Amino acid sequence: MLKLLERVLAVARTTQVWKSIFRHGFPSTDGNRALVMFSNVILHLHPVRVRRGALKIKFTWCLGGLTFLFFILLAISGVFLMFYYVPDTRQAYSNMKDLGTVIYFGSLFRAVHRWSAHAMVFSVWMHMTRVFMTGSYKPPREFNWVVGVILLAITLVLSWTGYLLPWDQLALWAVTVGAKMAEASPMLGSSGPFGPELGMTSSNDVAFVLLGGTVVGQSALLRFYVLHCLALPLVTALFIAVHFWRIRKDGFSGPL
Amino acid sequence: MAPEDTVLVWPHLVYIELICILFGVALILFLSLISPAPLEELASADTTPNPTKAPWYFLGLQELLVYFDPWLAGVVLPTMIIIGLVLIPYIDPNPKGKGYYTFSERKFSIMGFSFGLALWYILIIVGVWFRGLDWSWYWPWDDPHMHQPAGAVKLVDLEVILTSVLGLSESPLVTLGRYAVTMANLITWAFFLGYYAIGFSLPFLFLRNFYRRLGFVRYNLVMFLFLSMMGVPLKIFLRLLADIKYVLVTPWFKI
Numbered sequence: 001m002l003k004l005l006e007r008v009l010a011v012a013r014t015t016q017v018w019k020s021i022f023r024h025g026f027p028s029t030d031g032n033r034a035l036v037m038f039s040n041v042i043l044h045l046h047p048v049r050v051r052r053g054a055l056k057i058k059f060t061w062c063l064g065g066l067t068f069l070f071f072i073l074l075a076i077s078g079v080f081l082m083f084y085y086v087p088d089t090r091q092a093y094s095n096m097k098d099l100g101t102v103i104y105f106g107s108l109f110r111a112v113h114r115w116s117a118h119a120m121v122f123s124v125w126m127h128m129t130r131v132f133m134t135g136s137y138k139p140p141r142e143f144n145w146v147v148g149v150i151l152l153a154i155t156l157v158l159s160w161t162g163y164l165l166p167w168d169q170l171a172l173w174a175v176t177v178g179a180k181m182a183e184a185s186p187m188l189g190s191s192g193p194f195g196p197e198l199g200m201t202s203s204n205d206v207a208f209v210l211l212g213g214t215v216v217g218q219s220a221l222l223r224f225y226v227l228h229c230l231a232l233p234l235v236t237a238l239f240i241a242v243h244f245w246r247i248r249k250d251g252f253s254g255p256l
Numbered sequence: 257m258a259p260e261d262t263v264l265v266w267p268h269l270v271y272i273e274l275i276c277i278l279f280g281v282a283l284i285l286f287l288s289l290i291s292p293a294p295l296e297e298l299a300s301a302d303t304t305p306n307p308t309k310a311p312w313y314f315l316g317l318q319e320l321l322v323y324f325d326p327w328l329a330g331v332v333l334p335t336m337i338i339i340g341l342v343l344i345p346y347i348d349p350n351p352k353g354k355g356y357y358t359f360s361e362r363k364f365s366i367m368g369f370s371f372g373l374a375l376w377y378i379l380i381i382v383g384v385w386f387r388g389l390d391w392s393w394y395w396p397w398d399d400p401h402m403h404q405p406a407g408a409v410k411l412v413d414l415e416v417i418l419t420s421v422l423g424l425s426e427s428p429l430v431t432l433g434r435y436a437v438t439m440a441n442l443i444t445w446a447f448f449l450g451y452y453a454i455g456f457s458l459p460f461l462f463l464r465n466f467y468r469r470l471g472f473v474r475y476n477l478v479m480f481l482f483l484s485m486m487g488v489p490l491k492i493f494l495r496l497l498a499d500i501k502y503v504l505v506t507p508w509f510k511i
Binding site: 030057062093100108110111128139156167170172173182183184197216 | 269305332354
């Protein structure tokens with residue numbers, strides 16, 4: 001049986017279809033192991049060879065990679081959740097109830113989305129702490145640290161915008177706390193220092209822009225939904241691409 | 257780079273990544289199965305939950321609301337944290353300690369960063385586990401459904417204390433629009449600006465090497481960020497030990 005499978009595979013590898021997809025043989029020889037890094041779009045983020053010391057787990061703790069993994073898990077579970085969710089204050093909450101009761105694996109996917117989000121915030125912090133402690137932000141990698149800080153900020157805003165979507169008490173009031181703080185922004189908020197002096201009122205300040213109104217309601221839900229599911233993930237993906245590209249180009253700061 | 261120091265990424269690194277992926281997915285699945293996502297009552301503007309808590313990663317900032325007004329706790333301090341983080345590679349000229357763990361070669365930067373990090377985590381832990389109804393302090397063994405007795409502590413502004421202790425006149429020296437500047441108010445300004453002035457001067461005068469290594473621009477950025485960071489626990493102590501509400505009061509903002 002196994003022999004038959006091997007023979008079928010051997011024949012399959014000689015077909016035009018197989019060769020059009022894979023530009024190299026199975027990565028069991030050094031040559032093919034190098035080729036796979038060149039020809040595979042995901043793997044080509046890697047160099048062909050790395051320093052032996054750079055593989056030490058105790059140096060990176062795999063934290064950057066884990067953060068990226070959590071982002072991927074969030075994207076996958078998020079797309080699943082989007083099939084069942086309408087950003088309408090009259091429907092959102094019952095959509096959430098449906099996810100927990102009548103939709104196959106709905107509860108599991110929601111839990112995966114939530115835990116991945118918590119895990120991503122935490123692993124971003126841990127990753128930054130590691131990068132700081134090993135001095136990996138030092139020249140020539142300064143700008144990649146800046147990109148990392150931007151990714152940290154986007155991660156927090158992504159999590160926060162997602163918090164509103166279930167439209168339960170926790171969601172509404174957690175976001176209300178944040179909106180109150182925006183209202184208190186110096187110069188840009190209606191209750192912040194120098195805000196009223198610069199003509200800020202509750203219907204034109206930064207909190208109004210954020211919520212699309214003066215209270216957390218339908219406009220706020222729609223804004224947070226679009227930011228959470230479309231705008232911010234796209235921006236995140238862009239900065240992740242820059243972040244990875246820079247690591248690849250500047251090389252790993254790892255143990256020499 | 258001699259080839260004998262390097263290994264092929266496939267399989268050596270890809271293998272580690274695969275294990276990490278499996279570990280990460282297993283962890284998330286495990287957590288998801290033992291603890292599903294919560295769903296509370298339908299959102300309602302009529303009933304405010306008590307306490308109203310932000311997500312845990314923002315609870316450090318929310319905890320700061322006890323000690324600072326929202327414009328500082330929720331906007332200015334987080335903005336300064338983000339700007340401070342962005343500036344780190346540009347204000348740290350120390351070429352040592354690149355690519356390995358070391359404390360002895362970069363004591364000040366490691367201690368400064370760790371201090372800020374510890375402050376951040378302590379505030380979050382307090383916000384998550386030690387705050388209950390009315391944002392009062394709750395020990396784990398306190399009944400979370402019982403209101404804590406209203407504190408007998410009365411918070412006072414620093415300038416009120418100064419007025420009574422030094423017997424200063426409450427009539428304003430000058431009036432600038434809405435701002436009636438009293439003697440006590442001027443002294444609080446002196447305290448506030450003096451904190452930064454003395455903080456900037458001491459290393460400049462006595463740690464000449466520290467100043468010389470950083471240079472004028474970096475030194476001022478480092479000291480401003482460092483003193484502002486130290487100001488946060490300082491204000492917390494003033495509030496907890498001396499019952500001071502505001503250090504500095506103006507008609508537009510209070511610190």
